Amino acid sequence: MFLPFLTALIATLCVWYERRLLAFGFLGLTVLILLVWFRFHATTHLNISL
Amino acid sequence: MRASSFSIAGLGNLLALLAVNGSLSYAFFDQFYFGELPCPLCLLQRLAYVLIGIALIMNIRFGAHNAHYGWGFLGGVIGMMVSLRQILLHIMPGDAGFGNTFLELHFYTWAFLGFLSLIAAQAILLMLPSQGVRNHAWFARLLVIWFILLVFGNVISTLLECGIGPCADDPVTYDGFHWLRQHIGF
Numbered sequence: 001m002f003l004p005f006l007t008a009l010i011a012t013l014c015v016w017y018e019r020r021l022l023a024f025g026f027l028g029l030t031v032l033i034l035l036v037w038f039r040f041h042a043t044t045h046l047n048i049s050l
Numbered sequence: 051m052r053a054s055s056f057s058i059a060g061l062g063n064l065l066a067l068l069a070v071n072g073s074l075s076y077a078f079f080d081q082f083y084f085g086e087l088p089c090p091l092c093l094l095q096r097l098a099y100v101l102i103g104i105a106l107i108m109n110i111r112f113g114a115h116n117a118h119y120g121w122g123f124l125g126g127v128i129g130m131m132v133s134l135r136q137i138l139l140h141i142m143p144g145d146a147g148f149g150n151t152f153l154e155l156h157f158y159t160w161a162f163l164g165f166l167s168l169i170a171a172q173a174i175l176l177m178l179p180s181q182g183v184r185n186h187a188w189f190a191r192l193l194v195i196w197f198i199l200l201v202f203g204n205v206i207s208t209l210l211e212c213g214i215g216p217c218a219d220d221p222v223t224y225d226g227f228h229w230l231r232q233h234i235g236f
Contacts (some may be wrong), residue, residue: 002208
């Protein structure tokens with residue numbers, strides 16, 4: 001689960017070095033990975049019916 | 051006419067980033083001082099705070115823009131979704147909930163209220179004039195550096211807690227640290 005934090009860190013560094021579009025790209029990647037982990041924990045992993 | 055250097059939207063962005071930094075710092079304080087390791091859903095909530103924080107530092111570094119606020123709203127909605135999920139997991143009468151409490155509410159309930167407040171704050175900031183939000187003064191830089199260090203701390207902490215795979219549902223040890231020691235000799 002450290003991967004989305006890593007992509008978020010890269011996004012913050014892109015913001016610091018003023019690479020706006022690259023930051024958007026890594027931000028999108030972070031959201032995607034976060035949603036995959038959330039789906040994993042909300043369905044298969046915890047095995048709770050929604 | 052000389053442009054005024056004071057901007058309410060600029061101040062609001064700095065205060066919102068201060069709130070995000072404060073929340074993430076308190077989460078670390080609870081983790082290291084009370085030895086309570088964050089659960090997987092707690093980590094996702096931290097990540098949602100990070101998303102909002104990135105949107106705010108974009109406003110501070112580049113100036114206010116709808117796209118930045120959009121990412122902030124998205125982070126807030128995702129955070130609300132995850133924290134509400136955790137609230138619902140422990141909503142049954144008699145359930146003691148997960149982890150410590152702060153002022154009689156669990157952290158995930160506070161997180162939900164935090165996301166709600168940050169979404170409302172960003173909605174208000176979006177209505178204000180956007181001039182003067184870009185800020186490279188020492189206080190703004192300090193807040194941004196503090197935020198970057200918190201994100202870096204979360205990368206290391208999550209790697210040591212979970213390794214490169216999923217985290218334990220109720221983590222009690224730094225499994226990732228043991229995994230790294232076994233596989234890499236770290």
